[in-house]
Amino acid sequence: MAKSPSFLSAKAVGSFAYLTIKDRAPQILTKAIDTLHRHKNEFFEKHGEEGVEAEKKAISLLSKLRNEMQTDKPIVPLVEDCADTDLWNQHLEYQCSLLNESNEQPSWFRSPWLFVECYMYRRLHEAVIQSPPINDFDVFKESKDQNFFESQESITALCTYLQELIRTIEDLDENQLKNAFFKLLQISLWGNKCDLSLSGGESSSQKTNVMNSLEDLKPFILVNDLEHLWLLLSTCKKTREKALLNRVSIILDNAGFELVTDLALADFLLSSNLATEIHFYGKTIPWFVSDTTIRDFNWVIKQMKHCNRKWMSKCGLDWENYLKVGRWVYHDHMFWTLPHDYSAMPQVAPDLYAELQKACLILFKGDLNYRKLTGDRQWDFTVPFHQALNGFHPAPLCSIRTLKAEVQVGLQPGQGEQLAASEPHWLTAGKYGVFQFDAPL
Numbered sequence: 001m002a003k004s005p006s007f008l009s010a011k012a013v014g015s016f017a018y019l020t021i022k023d024r025a026p027q028i029l030t031k032a033i034d035t036l037h038r039h040k041n042e043f044f045e046k047h048g049e050e051g052v053e054a055e056k057k058a059i060s061l062l063s064k065l066r067n068e069m070q071t072d073k074p075i076v077p078l079v080e081d082c083a084d085t086d087l088w089n090q091h092l093e094y095q096c097s098l099l100n101e102s103n104e105q106p107s108w109f110r111s112p113w114l115f116v117e118c119y120m121y122r123r124l125h126e127a128v129i130q131s132p133p134i135n136d137f138d139v140f141k142e143s144k145d146q147n148f149f150e151s152q153e154s155i156t157a158l159c160t161y162l163q164e165l166i167r168t169i170e171d172l173d174e175n176q177l178k179n180a181f182f183k184l185l186q187i188s189l190w191g192n193k194c195d196l197s198l199s200g201g202e203s204s205s206q207k208t209n210v211m212n213s214l215e216d217l218k219p220f221i222l223v224n225d226l227e228h229l230w231l232l233l234s235t236c237k238k239t240r241e242k243a244l245l246n247r248v249s250i251i252l253d254n255a256g257f258e259l260v261t262d263l264a265l266a267d268f269l270l271s272s273n274l275a276t277e278i279h280f281y282g283k284t285i286p287w288f289v290s291d292t293t294i295r296d297f298n299w300v301i302k303q304m305k306h307c308n309r310k311w312m313s314k315c316g317l318d319w320e321n322y323l324k325v326g327r328w329v330y331h332d333h334m335f336w337t338l339p340h341d342y343s344a345m346p347q348v349a350p351d352l353y354a355e356l357q358k359a360c361l362i363l364f365k366g367d368l369n370y371r372k373l374t375g376d377r378q379w380d381f382t383v384p385f386h387q388a389l390n391g392f393h394p395a396p397l398c399s400i401r402t403l404k405a406e407v408q409v410g411l412q413p414g415q416g417e418q419l420a421a422s423e424p425h426w427l428t429a430g431k432y433g434v435f436q437f438d439a440p441l
């Protein structure tokens with residue numbers, strides 16, 4: 001078996017990983033510190049002097065973290081005893097073993113980018129939980145909520161389209177159903193552009209109506225396996241006995257507009273009978289600035305339900321009902337906020353792997369999921385996606401991802417080189433996307 005290529009890391013000066021750890025990650029910590037500072041009065045009103053002391057402590061812990069990163073200090077073990085602390089510290093020991101020969105310590109600019117970037121968010125969480133009584137504060141909530149509020153035009157247009165689709169769905173022929181399916185998948189793909197960790201926490205809302213740009217965006221889809229998804233789900237629908245369940249699992253990414261696009265897609269899958277149940281997987285802690293937690297998931301549905309726009313409110317009501325009757329299920333699992341790539345899931349989280357195996361299709365949203373699917377390694381662009389998955393095949397799966405990191409596989413010969421020649425930042429600007437499918441052989 002050929003040796004796998006090296007991990008992306010900030011060792012490569014000028015690389016996107018390097019620029020992230022050097023510039024964007026410290027900027028994200030600074031914004032988190034500013035957010036805590038701006039909530040000082042709220043903490044005082046809620047908790048009195050204890051709240052102000054807690055704010056000071058969290059800020060001091062985050063400032064220390066930022067300094068460790070900016071001065072490339074060794075990565076230190078987590079100290080707060082949580083359910084995942086041992087797994088994190090065991091992984092840190094594994095990272096130490098990778099550097100044994102060079103007699104070096106894991107550090108921000110030497111260790112794999114995936115590890116240190118995930119570690120930063122887990123240390124940020126540790127700083128907050130070490131600061132009671134503000135230990136359940138989400139430093140990213142404001143920006144996730146703002147993304148939702150600033151995307152109202154797109155959300156309204158999407159809900160109006162979805163409700164019209166549902167109203168007429170019995171009259172749609174096979175081809176019309178497929179086109180609607182593809183349209184909602186593309187909206188979910190481009191919803192992934194709205195990612196606050198790429199923008200360093202600056203607003204990245206969907207201010208224009210993405211539905212009007214789908215045709216213009218088609219040339220930016222580098223791998224398009226949509227037909228595989230249609231064939232899989234339409235065949236499951238035709239061959240399914242009445243009772244048999246067809247589960248589609250969605251590994252969520254960002255809250256706000258992207259989450260609404262994923263919920264709209266999920267509604268269509270049920271309304272069209274392409275699936276009988278949808279399982280969603282979010283993050284158990286605030287993660288990569290915009291990622292969805294259970295609070296974000298419930299907040300978006302509640303906001304939709306109570307808003308004064310007819311079709312948005314109808315969607316919110318329907319979606320709340322899907323959850324009530326169990327046709328939509330939300331899962332929390334700590335694995336998604338560990339630093340491991342997905343080929344480690346059978347060993348590290350066999351219960352989660354077994355759960356994913358129950359799906360007839362798994363949709364992985366976003367760039368970080370793509371990085372974890374492919375091990376965040378420096379693969380040649382033409383390496384098959386199946387190979388890069390390194391044995392991770394719980395069920396047929398599809399990555400729905402806009403490119404925001406220097407890892408991409410499954411391209412045609414010369415395709416990557418041609419893009420690099422015309423667009424130096426094609427891998428990281430979020431301008432290109434993929435629908436990349438894999439089925440167990």
Ligand SMILES: O=P(O)(O)OC[C@@]1(O)O[C@H](CO)[C@@H](O)[C@@H]1O
Nearest residue numbers: 020195197198366367368404405
């Ligand atoms: O998973 P998402 O939300 O699509 O993107 C997350 C992400 O793009 O943000 C980082 C920027 O620091 C990337 O490296 C990382 O993959």
Ligand SMILES: [Mn+2]
Nearest residue numbers: 253254288291
């Ligand atoms: Mn994300």
